[in-house]
Every structure is written in C-alpha cells, then in structure tokens.
Amino acid sequence: MNNDIAILKVEGLTVYQGSYLAVRDVSFELLPGTDTAIVGPNGAGKSTLVKAVLDLIPRSAGTIEILGRPIARLGNLRHTLGYMPQNFIFDRSFPISVSELVGLGWTKEGKKKDLFFSKLWRQDREKSAAVVEALRRTDAYHLQHQAIGTLSGGQLKRVLLAYCLVMPRKLLVLDEAFAGVDVQGAADFYALLNELKREEGWTVLQVSHDIDMVNRHCDRVLCLNQSIVCTGKPEIALSPQNLLATYGPGFSRYQHQH
DSSP, X not given: OOTTSXXXXXXXXXXXETTEEXXXXXXXXXXXXXXXXXXXXXXXXXXXXXXXXXXXXXXXEEEEEETTXXXXXXGGGGGGEEEEOSSOOOOTTSOOBHHHHHHTXXXXXXXXXXXXXXXXXXXXXXXXXXXXXXXXXTTOGGGTTSBGGGOOHHHHHHHHHHHHHTSOOSEEEEESTTTTOOXXXXXXXXXXXXXXXXXXXXXXXXXXXXXXXXXXXXXXXXXXXXXXXXEEOHHHHTSHHHHHHHHOXXXXXXXXXX
C-alpha cells in the first residue's frame, strides 16, 4: 500500500441521534502508523463519531473512506479493522472460553472456503496457532481455557486486544479502552499497545478521557465537542487555551505518577 494513502478519511460527517445533533460536520484523516486520540467532555459525540466511522450507526451526511475505499464497499478489507468498544456487553454465564472468543476474530482472509477435510484441518491448525500467538503477545496465554465471564476488567481488555491481534489489521479503533481499569493497569495496557503498534504497524484511533496518557503516547489529538474544536500535535491541541475551548470552565487536568 502506498504510504501516501490515508488509512482513514472522513469528510463532513454529521450524525443525528433522533432529533439531537450529536456530531456536526467533522473532517479528518489518519496517515499510516499514527496514533490519534479523540478527547472532549461527556456528551461531546466521541463514541458516536467512532461508531459512525466504523459504519455501526447511520450517518446523516458525510463520506468515510478506509484504505481508499468507501466504508460501504470495504468487502474483505473489513478484516483489516479492529475495534474495542467501551463496554463489551455479554452474558457472563455464556459458556465460551477465552481462546474460543479470540478465535472468532480469525478468518482465512481472501480465500474461499475449501470443503476438503485436509484443507479444513490445515486451516484449523493455522487458526489455533494464531490464537495462541495472539494470547502470548498480550500476556493472556494463561487465560486461554478460562470462561470469559470470569475475567476481570483488565484481563478482558487484554483478551479483546488479542482478538484484534489474531488477524493482521491496518486500523485499530479503541473507544475508552481503559474504562474500568485502574491507573497502573491502564499504564501497563498502554505500554503493551505501543509495543504492538510498532510491531504490527497499526494506525490507531482512540477515544480517551486521560489527557496525560494522550499527551505521552499519541501523535495527534482531535478535540471534539460535537464539531472539531482544534486538532494537531498534543503539545498544541492540549494547550490550556484549547482545553478550555473544548471542555469549558471548570475543567481540571490531572497527571498520573508512575
């Protein structure tokens, strides 16, 4: 792929939730290998924006292209997208193991299913190997036989990251990936994410409330409050003036000590 081609290009995106204007005329693009954070107050439209970008909810106006192709015509390129929602809602009594969940993210990309048993057996071995490798790289291998309903918040985040890792991805979208994880757990997860991002060449789009973490780890920031208030490198976008314009009076920025 030509590195000049944007991984994601959004133009004039507008989203209504009923009669409420949630996102207004948003445009931006992500270049390969970059890590971009969306920040803003509660109700600013951050989660709505990423769901619309992934075509999970309808949009009222605007265009979205991924890898140079309209989102509605991605076809097999959908396998190059990874998504970690803010809340992974499931029935905790459902009998599925960690390895089975991660395996759901694997597919024989770009090839038709072959009904010959030998081919199916080889594909099953490839899938099993990919699941084991993804769990090892996310420090979750020891959880492989555990039921997902028994996982802690931090463990579940690592398993969902393994789900994204089990296939080659170009774009990873994280919606408040660290919600429900303590400060040290979030720092450890960020370190793992950065390591995998470098190794895999992922382009990352993430929603975050943690300004300090964003400042440390992201290349670019979109300050959002229905529309884009400002965008740029963290040292520019996260200036006191821009944060005031985005969040309004009373915003308090804090820093973690590690």
